[in-house]
Amino acid sequence: MKTVKVKKGWSCEKIAGKPSSEVVDRSAVSRVAAVPVAIPFIKPRLLVAEGDRVKIGTALFEDKKNPDIKFLSPGAGKIEKITYGPRRVIEEIIILLDADEAKESFKTFQASEIAALDRQDLIAHLMAGGMWGFIRQLPFRAIADPKATPNAVWITLGSADPFQPAAGVYLKNNQSFFDLGLKALERLANTVNISWFDTGSKQEKHDIDITPTHRIRGGFPASDAGVVLFHTKKSPDENQDWYMDGQDVVVLGKFLQTGAYPTDRIVAFSDGTSDGCHVKTRMGARFKDVAAGKASPDPARWVAGGLFSGYSGTADTFLGFYETSVMVVKDPHQGEFFGFVRPGFSKLSNSRTIMSTFFSKPLPADTGLHGEERPCVNCGYCAAVCPVNIMPQYTYKSLYADEIEDALKHGLLDCVECGLCSFVCPSKIDLTDFLIAARRRYHKELQQGV
């Protein structure tokens, strides 16, 4: 087992409301949804219409670019509503659940059968079974290219973000499914790396009965597959490695063994208080069902997928395909009086100009910008936290001048979209957003073969 220590980053332990490892069952819900808009790089084509009846595992939409990649229904019932956003982007496909849910059935496999299976057949089975979307490809984090053979597949166990589900929790009683999923992944690539984020908790070491290949230490986002790859890669051939979250490997194993599309999800929930916990819920559950009627601050923002790289909505927004955390944070409603001269004992910060940095007490997060946008003054705070050694201030400037070649040499594609550069910026520049937009543009150009 190799130990990878990531020096740069920021400890999310400073944010109050870390969810406890207790698991609460809130899987009795009335509605679930698929959220195509939260899956990057796909062009969804709807296969159902409002009013249609679907089973668990019925294909809801497919990717126009590769129609073999299907996305299946996480619930059985009637399609209540399909909501659209700007430019008719499909936001949510909401399903009103039946009391007794019917399931589509798929072929089942034992471990020995998987080992004997043809690689192409396995891939076809995973695509038809809605599993392929869970496997993603660096550096763009798009869904893996089924025609490619990667150098390695990375499984990330646990997260440096304490607001994501703990590996020990979702692996409990699911170890056999994980092993089966692992078998399947071994058919896809010659190397399967298991990178385990060591939180330092003894309990977790005890709970996990897996031998990881890499042990990761560091602040947020050290656990990210892109960060681990950056710190371990030896050659450019490894840049296109695939990765998958540990919980999705469990889902994959369950799918192969039971022949049904798994709908269970362990989601970490936090509202900034000590009520945070792990919730057993459904894939595509509504935020407020995950919270189970917990009173929220007013005005509040609901964030799925972590504060740093998720998406936000209201209590009625649904969880996406990849997101496994729900957080409720306060929206600011009133300007802070003489905010810039206050010592700042209760403000989250990475900067030593704010007194709270000198203390370890966790502080509540809010969605305030805490300032206004200003020109970049080259303070270098972003470069000091970037986990993959990009100097975001210069990359930002080269992109500003349309020098994409320069930005690529700076390491634009090594960017893991963690959001730390935007977080620390005193000029409040949306650096991460700027870099992500450039990465997506470049991906589009590559796709078009320009």
Add this chain to the structure above:
Amino acid sequence: MFKQLENGLRRAFEKNRRHFAENGRLEKFKPLFEAVETIFFIPAIPVQKAPFVRDGIDLKRFMSIVLLALMPPLFFGIYNTGYQSLAASGGELRFLNILTSGLITVMPLIVVSYVAGFFWEMLFSVIRKHPISEGFLVTGLLFPMTLPPTMPLWQAAVGISFGVIIGKEVFGGTGRNIFNPALTARAFVFFAYPAQMSGDAVWVAARDTTVAAVSGATPLAMTILTGSFQTLEAMLHDAGFTLTRLFIGNYPGSVGATSAICCLIGAVILIVTGVASYRIMIGGVVGLLATSFLIGIFSTASLNPWANVNPFYHLAAGGFMFGIVYMATDPVSAPGTTVSKWIYGFLIGMLTVLIRVFNPAFPEGVMMAILFMNLFAPLFDFVEIRLHMAKRIPNV
């Protein structure tokens, strides 16, 4: 009481906001309204894009830490200016008198610098429709602190105008300038009005009209003015400039830049809060000491008195500490990469000594040294970024 003030202000801003909004009567002056409002309230702007949590620091906070770090040299400067003035004109050296005298001399310079500079800052913001940047708060205070106390106010106004317009705004405003605006302003007045910026008659502001011009040479200048001497240390000592006195800074000189000790306190504040680069500061001090030490070894003949001197005299005398702590560390005009910061600082220290030793026409070298290195900062960055790129495993 505090709460009432807060609510009162909140209401006042809400009431008048519409005049500055779109199609309001004073729409053009929106930057001014915003600048005033944000002094009192950090606006409540909810983040729309990930990350949904942002650091508590903003540029206002960043710049106010620099202002805080400037307070020790400023207070000392006010006291020292008052003291030198009273001592020269034979006034009574009581604390209150000294303070009043100092304030009377220094405050007009600061006020003029802020008002004139703010006017231009405001004008450019209104025309360009962008918010007024906090960086000016620092520039507007740094500039008067580097001036002789006898500086005519109109010249200070012209200087800061040059600094803001040519030093900053022509490049596109905050964050885009290549020279430190405060130093650009000082360089301008230095060359445009040499009579008021150098020599031995400008460093003491005596208000007693019977004393036409008080001769109060700065330690850096006096060695050139005097003819024969044994060693510089002895001569400085004869004139009352012990090393301790040079460090403390109670001698005639520019308003706020004489005290090395106070600059050191400021440096500690800047380094602890992480606002200014310790690499530049340490690099600069090392560069200065190393260069003066080496020159001391190799020059036996007394070419120039400052060639053969205990290196710590270089550190303590003149405005070097002020320059390296507050001016050289301006993040916009300094390099942004790590190794470059060391080199940049080191070369500033080195050039300061070289100018002091080999160019007696400029008794104070740090201003030219920093401006010169400002010019090279982008080159350092360019080279270091190239090297950094070459080290990465390509990913395209």
